[in-house]
Amino acid sequence: xxxxxxDDEERIRKTWARGLKQAGHEVSACGSxxxxxxxxxxxxxxxxxxxDIYLADGTGxxxxxxxxxxxxxxxxxxxxxxxxRHAVELDxxxxxxxxxxxxxxxxxxxxxxxxxxxxxxxDSELRSRAWARRHKLSTRQAEILVLAVAGLTNDQxxxxxxxxxxxxxxxxxxxxxxxxxxxxxxVIAAASA
Numbered sequence: 001x002x003x004x005x006x007d008d009e010e011r012i013r014k015t016w017a018r019g020l021k022q023a024g025h026e027v028s029a030c031g032s033x034x035x036x037x038x039x040x041x042x043x044x045x046x047x048x049x050x051x052d053i054y055l056a057d058g059t060g061x062x063x064x065x066x067x068x069x070x071x072x073x074x075x076x077x078x079x080x081x082x083x084x085r086h087a088v089e090l091d092x093x094x095x096x097x098x099x100x101x102x103x104x105x106x107x108x109x110x111x112x113x114x115x116x117x118x119x120x121x122x123d124s125e126l127r128s129r130a131w132a133r134r135h136k137l138s139t140r141q142a143e144i145l146v147l148a149v150a151g152l153t154n155d156q157x158x159x160x161x162x163x164x165x166x167x168x169x170x171x172x173x174x175x176x177x178x179x180x181x182x183x184x185x186x187v188i189a190a191a192s193a
Contacts, residue, residue, distance in 0.1 A: 001047040003111055005029040006036045006063070008056045012100075016050065019104035020111065033058040037066060046074055048114035050107075051095070053079040064093050069150045069160065070125075073118045076110055094151055124149055124192055131191040135179045144171050148188050 003025045005016050013029040020027045028043075030036050033055050040046070040063075049071070051060045060077050067075065072094030080100040090097050096117065101107040128149045132142035140161075147157045154172075158165045172184060181187050 001111065001115055002026045002043075002045065003028075004036070004039060004046045004049045006049065006055065006060070007031060007052040008054060009052075012052075016101075016107055019107055023104075023108055025111065032056040033060075033063050036063055040067065040071065046071070047118065048111045049075040050110070051075055051077050052100075053077060053081070061090060061093070064090070064095055065159070069094055069147050069152060073150065074114050076114055078110075093156070127193070128191045135175075137175060137178060138171075141171050141175050141178075144168060145175065145187070145191055148184065149192050154184075 001024075003020050005013050005020075005027060007013050007016070007029070008031045010031065013031060017027045017029050028039055030039060034057055036051070036055075040049075051063060053060045055063075060079075064072065064075065064077070075095040076098050077090055077093075077095050078098050078100045082097070082099050096114065098110060101110055125146050128146045129142055132145050137145065143161060144157055147160060148154075152160065154165055154168045158168045161168075172187075175187060176182055179187060179190070181190055
């Protein structure tokens with residue numbers, strides 16, 4: 001498995017990288033938002049990303065905003081200083097929020113969880129796209145559906161697709177009309193089944 005460790009503490013990066021490598025994982029590590037962005041753009045297919053909240057040049061949530069829904073399924077936002085406000089702020093981002101693992105066993109458990117979570121998300125995406133094809137949704141409507149099934153809000157979908165929330169609402173109206181299903185939650189449930 002390919003694991004990216006993003007933490008501002010060099011000791012944590014080295015300890016986690018050593019433990020993950022001993023378990024047979026391929027590991028890259030960095031301590032800043034800028035470095036993580038370069039790695040994510042250069043090598044998009046990470047099986048797991050362990051992301052600290054506080055980094056040398058910003059915060060983990062700044063990095064999350066620039067990641068795709070597919071990448072977010074592989075991310076655990078971890079911090080030794082995880083406050084309830086962080087969980088609330090990150091809810092709906094698509095990333096998993098966790099206290100910072102304290103030992104190698106917890107670290108490996110978290111990485112295994114992220115790999116399984118990503119695989120389940122990919123299965124869910126395939127089901128959503130098949131449902132969209134059956135109902136003759138446009139490419140854009142299918143993208144919106146996949147992101148909604150992944151747990152993103154309409155505001156987050158608009159940001160991810162670089163369009164207005166009004167545009168997303170219009171697409172939802174068209175999805176309701178084409179599928180003869182009313183309600184975002186009902187559409188998501190049907191497309192996920």
